[in-house]
Amino acid sequence: MSQAKSKQPDEIVAERIILELGKVKILSARNLNLLREKFANGTLSQDDAESLFEFDRPEGGTK
Amino acid sequence: MSSLLRKLTIGHFRGACQPVCLEFKPEKKIALISGNNGTGKSTICDALEMIGCSQIGSIGDKKFGGAGTNKKTFLPSLDRKETDVKIELASIEGNWTATLGKKEICVAPSSDQLDMRVLRRSNILRIVEANGTDRYQVMREFLDLSKIEAVERALREAATTLGDNANSTATDLSNSKRQLEDLWHDNGSKGETAASWAATIIEKKSAVQRPADLKPLLKEPKRILNSISALNLEFSQKQKSFEKTAAEQTSSDAELQETIAQLASVEPAGILDSLESALQFLKKESNAKECPVCSTPFRRADLISMIEARLIKMKAVQLASVKCKGIEASLTSAKSILADVVQRKAAIPDALTRMLAPLQESADTDAKMIRVLIEDFVKQYQTDDKVLPEKLLLEIEEISAKRDKEAAEEDAEDRLKKQLERLVETIASKQKSSEEYVTAAGKADKAVKITENERKRYVDEVLVQISTEVNTLFSRLHPDEKLGGIRLSVKERGQGSVEMTSDFHGKSRVPPEAFFSDSHLDTLGICVFVALAKANGNSRTVLVLDDVVSSIDRDHLSRLVQLISDEASNFGHVIITTHLEILEEWFRHNTKAANQTQFERIAEWNISSGFRFIAREFQTDLLRSMIGKSPLDKSGAGQKAGSLLEVLLNQITLSYRVPMPRVSPVKYSIGEYLQALNREIREDKIKVDIQGTGKVSTPLSQYLDPIENTAWIRNVVDHGNIELNAMLPEGDVKQFGDLVLKLNDEFCCNIPEHKKQLC
Numbered sequence: 001m002s003q004a005k006s007k008q009p010d011e012i013v014a015e016r017i018i019l020e021l022g023k024v025k026i027l028s029a030r031n032l033n034l035l036r037e038k039f040a041n042g043t044l045s046q047d048d049a050e051s052l053f054e055f056d057r058p059e060g061g062t063k
Numbered sequence: 064m065s066s067l068l069r070k071l072t073i074g075h076f077r078g079a080c081q082p083v084c085l086e087f088k089p090e091k092k093i094a095l096i097s098g099n100n101g102t103g104k105s106t107i108c109d110a111l112e113m114i115g116c117s118q119i120g121s122i123g124d125k126k127f128g129g130a131g132t133n134k135k136t137f138l139p140s141l142d143r144k145e146t147d148v149k150i151e152l153a154s155i156e157g158n159w160t161a162t163l164g165k166k167e168i169c170v171a172p173s174s175d176q177l178d179m180r181v182l183r184r185s186n187i188l189r190i191v192e193a194n195g196t197d198r199y200q201v202m203r204e205f206l207d208l209s210k211i212e213a214v215e216r217a218l219r220e221a222a223t224t225l226g227d228n229a230n231s232t233a234t235d236l237s238n239s240k241r242q243l244e245d246l247w248h249d250n251g252s253k254g255e256t257a258a259s260w261a262a263t264i265i266e267k268k269s270a271v272q273r274p275a276d277l278k279p280l281l282k283e284p285k286r287i288l289n290s291i292s293a294l295n296l297e298f299s300q301k302q303k304s305f306e307k308t309a310a311e312q313t314s315s316d317a318e319l320q321e322t323i324a325q326l327a328s329v330e331p332a333g334i335l336d337s338l339e340s341a342l343q344f345l346k347k348e349s350n351a352k353e354c355p356v357c358s359t360p361f362r363r364a365d366l367i368s369m370i371e372a373r374l375i376k377m378k379a380v381q382l383a384s385v386k387c388k389g390i391e392a393s394l395t396s397a398k399s400i401l402a403d404v405v406q407r408k409a410a411i412p413d414a415l416t417r418m419l420a421p422l423q424e425s426a427d428t429d430a431k432m433i434r435v436l437i438e439d440f441v442k443q444y445q446t447d448d449k450v451l452p453e454k455l456l457l458e459i460e461e462i463s464a465k466r467d468k469e470a471a472e473e474d475a476e477d478r479l480k481k482q483l484e485r486l487v488e489t490i491a492s493k494q495k496s497s498e499e500y501v502t503a504a505g506k507a508d509k510a511v512k513i514t515e516n517e518r519k520r521y522v523d524e525v526l527v528q529i530s531t532e533v534n535t536l537f538s539r540l541h542p543d544e545k546l547g548g549i550r551l552s553v554k555e556r557g558q559g560s561v562e563m564t565s566d567f568h569g570k571s572r573v574p575p576e577a578f579f580s581d582s583h584l585d586t587l588g589i590c591v592f593v594a595l596a597k598a599n600g601n602s603r604t605v606l607v608l609d610d611v612v613s614s615i616d617r618d619h620l621s622r623l624v625q626l627i628s629d630e631a632s633n634f635g636h637v638i639i640t641t642h643l644e645i646l647e648e649w650f651r652h653n654t655k656a657a658n659q660t661q662f663e664r665i666a667e668w669n670i671s672s673g674f675r676f677i678a679r680e681f682q683t684d685l686l687r688s689m690i691g692k693s694p695l696d697k698s699g700a701g702q703k704a705g706s707l708l709e710v711l712l713n714q715i716t717l718s719y720r721v722p723m724p725r726v727s728p729v730k731y732s733i734g735e736y737l738q739a740l741n742r743e744i745r746e747d748k749i750k751v752d753i754q755g756t757g758k759v760s761t762p763l764s765q766y767l768d769p770i771e772n773t774a775w776i777r778n779v780v781d782h783g784n785i786e787l788n789a790m791l792p793e794g795d796v797k798q799f800g801d802l803v804l805k806l807n808d809e810f811c812c813n814i815p816e817h818k819k820q821l822c
Contacts, residue, residue, distance in 0.1 A: 038214060
């Protein structure tokens with residue numbers, strides 16, 4: 001009897017952020033995917049976040 | 064629509080000292096739980112919050128104990144342990160059980176908990192009277208941005224760390240550059256810049272190959288040379304010793320010869336043994352008086368003295384002889400030692416020559432020079448073994464010192480070169496890192512800004528929607544009052560802060576807490592809460608209002624009841640607790656509210672049994688039950704039917720706006736009501752809306768005319784006359800009750816699919 005699960009506010013905001021980040025190309029496509037995944041469960045750690053912007057690291061990889 | 068909750072069981076939790084169970088009626092969307100203060104209403108709401116939100120409920124908002132107080136320990140009923148607490152909730156969506164774990168509240172299953180929204184008076188104050196940050200804290204529970212906020216926090220921390228890294232790398236870079244500058248100045252500031260000077264030094268190759276270290280090669284020759292002096296000294300000493308011994312031998316020999324010559328002139332040869340035998344004989348024979356050989360008489364003592372004197376002289380020769388032999392032995396030894404020293408001195412040239420072999424192999428100029436010097440010395444030594452090596456050793460030391468100095472200079476250059484290499488490498492590396500960190504920090508800052516802006520934009524949009532909804536709800540509670548225009552917005556510069564303004568009698572954008580009455584603020588808080596819950600509400604949402612109505616007057620309360628009954632369909636279930644009997648009254652008198660409300664009353668609480676629910680029945684149900692029984696309680700049923708008829712006629716006259724005479728207090732009899740409802744009105748139609756079947760019209764006279772014929776029964780039973788009462792036919796009382804119930808059912812049907820509303 002439960003209603004179809006609607007999009008939660010977290011998901012809506014995450015999509016908007018991902019869209020904006022994609023527009024300004026701050027992150028690569030792979031990093032955007034990682035961020036999207038971490039947004040989904042709210043588990044982005046500081047290390048993860050640093051690895052998104054740091055150099056000489058494989059894209060999407062973590063420390 | 065069926066309601067969400069089915070059954071709530073609370074065991075040993077707060078006021079529920081004994082397990083208590085509340086069964087929800089499937090056809091009732093609203094559960095109104097009334098009870099006096101301190102009977103356990105909040106316990107029910109706290110139990111729902113615990114099982115739905117894993118929160119400790121109302122005591123979480125209260126300030127007591129200190130910072131380290133674990134409020135969870137106060138959740139069990141008095142004299143109960145945390146492990147005794149158990150809350151069970153059954154619903155059409157599933158069943159859950161909540162217990163108190165060692166550290167936290169445990170809800171099983173932990174997934175898909177219901178969306179429980181609990182509003183307390185403290186929340187209302189936080190919504191309407193608190194500062195923007197506290198207001199945001201209440202609202203964020205509804206906005207459900209926890210994951211985004213967690214990600215935003217991680218991004219912010221990353222941006223900070225990257226920024227810090229950029230700063231510290233820039234500092235390191237600056238320090239390294241300063242170090243290079245200092246070195247440049249210390250070394251005479253050659254070249255145009257420190258960097259170009261460093262590049263020149265680094266590029267410069269070592270001019271000459273570092274000469275081999277001669278110290279190991281010179282170690283043994285130097286040891287031999289150093290031994291020459293000692294050997295010479297030793298030779299000199301040994302030679303002196305030998306010469307002295309030889310002289311002593313000569314002297315000793317002469318002395319012996321002289322002694323022998325002197326003795327030979329006075330003593331015959333070979334007499335020594337005879338004298339010693341004679342002396343031995345005389346000492347032994349103490350009575351001897353004459354010679355045993357020739358019998359010549361003698362005096363023994365004199366003879367012994369004479370013999371001993373002669374023997375002493377003869378012993379001196381013996382001693383001199385022994386001395387001579389000793390000196391001769393010493394001489395032989397000294398000669399041998401001297402020969403050894405001589406031999407060792409003689410071996411020096413060969414030893415030195417052997418040690419020169421490695422020097423001969425070296426192409427080093429200094430090595431060659433040292434070799435020549437040593438060879439010259441060897442030649443000289445072979446000629447004169449008394450020659451001393453001090454001059455040679457001094458020359459060797461000078462050459463070594465010169466070489467050490469050169470080596471030290473070369474080492475300093477090497478060190479500088481290596482230091483510069485490291486420094487230049489560090490500068491290049493830090494320069495690269497610094498640029499990369501600056502870029503990364505910039506990107507991270509931008510990402511944080513985007514995240515923050517998008518979150519704020521979303522919250523703002525939601526708040527605009529909620530503001531609209533709040534205004535709609537608020538205007539329904541306060542029609543024709545010049546207040547409203549509620550605006551909720553995220554503060555421009557405040558992170559996680561919500562500002563609320565309103566209009567008040569022409570003044571716009573004023574803080575409502577400055578102008579609104581307490582009652583208005585209460586209803587505003589309820590409207591904001593309902594709007595927030597509605598924004599994300601669905602059939603899994605349970606709206607819980609925990610005794611939130613206290614200062615609201617009758618008219619507003621009536622509208623609030625209407626509003627709640629109108630909005631209940633947006634939620635899975637609405638639970639309301641109240642200590643106000645008037646609220647319950649309004650729920651009962653509002654047709655729509657009464658139709659969808661389950662009324663529960665809590666009995667007085669006591670420490671041994673906690674609280675329990677008292678059955679609350681509709682007057683219509685009681686009447687229906689009474690007239691169904693045999694034998695009929697004519698008095699009771701007649702009175703019940705009469706009082707219910709009064710309520711119904713009051714409602715009809717109000718609905719039809721029937722003029723009634725002004726009386727104080729407002730109290731009319733059934734006869735007065737029926738008189739006011741004249742023929743013209745009775746022939747009008749009762750406009751009813753049967754859901755799903757369209758509109759049907761029924762004349763009011765159809766119900767009122769038969770009732771008018773039987774209403775006298777009310778007067779009989781009310782009169783209290785036992786004889787009249789006894790004469791009253793059961794059938795007439797039953798008919799009166801049936802007619803009243805029929806009228807009631809026409810206005811207020813309990814069957815959901817036949818729900819009707821008075822227009």
